Amino acid sequence: MTGKRVDSQRVYAALIFLPLFYLLVRYVPPIAFFALVAAAALLALAEFYRFHFRDASAPTAMGFGLGATGLLLASLQWPGLVPERAVFLVILVALLTYRLVSSRGLTQSLVDSAVLVFGVLYVGLTLGHLLLTRALDGGEYLILFLFLVTWAGDSGAYYAGVSLGRRQLAPMISPNKTVEGLLGGLALALVAAWAGRLWFLPSFSVPDCVAAGLLLTAAGVLGDLTESAMKRSAGVKDSGMLIPGHGGMLDRLDSLLFTAPVFYYYVTLVKGSI
Numbered sequence: 666m667t668g669k670r671v672d673s674q675r676v677y678a679a680l681i682f683l684p685l686f687y688l689l690v691r692y693v694p695p696i697a698f699f700a701l702v703a704a705a706a707l708l709a710l711a712e713f714y715r716f717h718f719r720d721a722s723a724p725t726a727m728g729f730g731l732g733a734t735g736l737l738l739a740s741l742q743w744p745g746l747v748p749e750r751a752v753f754l755v756i757l758v759a760l761l762t763y764r765l766v767s768s769r770g771l772t773q774s775l776v777d778s779a780v781l782v783f784g785v786l787y788v789g790l791t792l793g794h795l796l797l798t799r800a801l802d803g804g805e806y807l808i809l810f811l812f813l814v815t816w817a818g819d820s821g822a823y824y825a826g827v828s829l830g831r832r833q834l835a836p837m838i839s840p841n842k843t844v845e846g847l848l849g850g851l852a853l854a855l856v857a858a859w860a861g862r863l864w865f866l867p868s869f870s871v872p873d874c875v876a877a878g879l880l881l882t883a884a885g886v887l888g889d890l891t892e893s894a895m896k897r898s899a900g901v902k903d904s905g906m907l908i909p910g911h912g913g914m915l916d917r918l919d920s921l922l923f924t925a926p927v928f929y930y931y932v933t934l935v936k937g938s939i
Contacts, residue, residue: 683816686812687809689701690805690808690809691805691809695799695800698795698796698799698808699738699742699796702738702792702793702795702796703735703738703739705792705914705918706734706738706788706789706792706793707731707734707735708913708914709788709792709904709913709914709915709918710730710731710734710784710785710788710789711727711731712904712913712914712915713784713787713788713895713904713915714726714727714730714780714781714784715727715904716895716896716898716899716901716904717776717777717780717899718777718780725763725766725767726763726767726777726781729759729760729763729781730760730781730784730785732759733756733759733760733781733785733789734784734785734788734789736752736755736756737752737753737756737785737789737790737793738789738792738793738796740752741793741796741797742796756782756785757782760778760781760782760785761778761782763777763778763781764777764778787922788915788918788922791922791923791925791926792918792921792922792925794925794926794928794929795808795811795921795925797929798811798925798928798929798932801932801933803866803868806865806866807866807928807932809861809865809866810858810861810865810866810869810877811881811924811925811928812921813857813858813860813861814854814857814858814861814877814878814881814924815854815881815885815920815921815924816857817850817853817854817856817857818850818851818853818854818857818878818881818882818885818886818920819850819885819889819920820850820853821846821849821850821851821852821853821854822842822846822847822849822850822885822886823846823850824849825843825845825846825848825849825850825852825853826841826842826843826845826846826849829843829845829846829849830843830844830845830846831843831844831845832844832845834846834847834886835890835893838890838893838894838897839889839890839893842886842889842890842893847882847886850882850885850886851878851879851882854878854881854882855874855875855878855879857878858874858875858877858878859871859874861874862874868936873936876931876935877928877931880927880928880931881924881927881928884920884923884924884927885920885921885923885924886920887923888919888920888921888922888923888924889919889920891919891923892904892915892916892919892922893919903916904916
């Protein structure tokens with residue numbers, strides 16, 4: 666693991682994004698947060714679909730998947746508009762019957778439909794938990810806490826792995842992930858959780874901070890490794906080149922896809938903030 670250097674582009678991107686995100690969550694109406702989540706989800710999903718859909722007929726299939734994800738996110742933002750089961754049924758029927766207007770060969774029909782449905786669940790349903798968290802009492806502070814701890818875990822793992830990494834964590838999936846990186850990410854996540862408690866979330870106790878640090882670090886690593894495995898299967902290094910130093914949107918959100926649901930259910934089931 667020697668010879669690695671810290672990518673300064675990651676630092677610059679974070680310095681620009683984090684203050685803007687704080688202002689958006691704290692001082693802008695919730696509809697703006699919905700727009701941000703929806704835009705990020707659709708960009709990430711488009712990158713995911715390109716793992717599989719690579720020919721000229723791909724836009725039709727991807728359009729169905731993106732439209733279905735938009736419908737799902739809207740139903741989570743405004744839960745009273747359409748019954749939840751009806752939304753999932755419409756999405757399922759649409760994604761299974763898109764073949765009627767697609768020029769892709771029928772030999773790929775089963776795999777295409779499976780990829781479309783999986784993409785909506787993998788990106789849309791998981792990120793939709795950000796909207797559910799934002800709708801809770803004090804949701805803006807919960808969102809800030811979630812992002813702070815997730816980002817700290819990712820950053821701690823990266824920098825500890827670059828400077829101290831020796832023992833590979835999952836060599837078949839992501840050779841650059843190390844045990845030292847995992848421990849560094851956990852340490853910084855715990856510090857961030859404690860800082861978040863002192864700064865803006867006093868309702869979280871010390872055990873809550875420890876639990877959140879452990880759960881979100883574990884979930885973030887699983888999310889990262891899951892996306893790495895899918896990229897290896899698709900034969901790509903990065904999902905895109907949208908964000909300097911971070912790759913594509915899916916690369917930036919891979920941890921959050923897992924930490925967002927874990928945090929929401931911790932808050933609602935363990936803390937009882939329903």
